[in-house]
Amino acid sequence: MYLFTNDYSEGCHPAILAALTQSNRSQQPGYGADTFTAQAIALLQAQLADPTADIHLVAGGTSANLLAMAAFLKPFESVLAAQTGHICVHEAGAIEATGHKIEVAATADGKLRPADLAPLLAKSPPFHTVRPRLVYVSNPTEIGTIYSRQELTDLSAYCQANGLLLYLDGARLPMALTAATNDLTLADIGRLTDAFYLGGTKCGALLGEALVITNPALQPDFKYHLKQRGPCFPRAGCWVSSF
């Protein structure tokens, strides 16, 4: 019997389990200082063609989202999202619980475009409303559509021109990047966003997501934030041994 309620109904890909068994007794320092984590980060940096990308391995998607947004935003700054966005409909208010309002745009296909964002920026007066600062998208979107290179390029340019950060939730990014109509690469995603995560949990790994921070202004001290909020694994990265 197959359960179609989600795409993580089994443990993980057998090759991952085999690699875990093989690496299980290897003596390693904890808290991400192990050789497997270093290897995974180097592989991702190579795929991104960005040796300066700051990469953190975290437990799950909700955790990646709230960690990133809580770290990147000032208390009075908001998140802009499509009203169907995962953070709006499936995370039990996790982002709002960090103190940040989510402002939504209704979009027909789950994607956000500059025209959807403009009305959200046209609010007045300043100081009396939250300040829009971070644009949240996921690829694929919550309703299964994917961004083209041109669409993400336009969104990225609009964000840059308007002082907005672009954050991409990649819980199922491997599915988007391997879709028949896709024309984006992982390196494009890194180049066009300020931060994103590459999902593992929904894509065959035992667990975990790789949060990638490409904007150097957002990188300092993220490790402190991670440790303070809890998801800094003490054990040597348990999902990276076959990454």
Ligand SMILES: Cc1ncc(COP(=O)(O)O)c(C=O)c1O
């Ligand atoms: C796009 C997206 N983001 C985040 C999440 C949340 O991930 P998790 O269930 O690991 O917290 C999901 C879960 O399905 C998702 O589809």
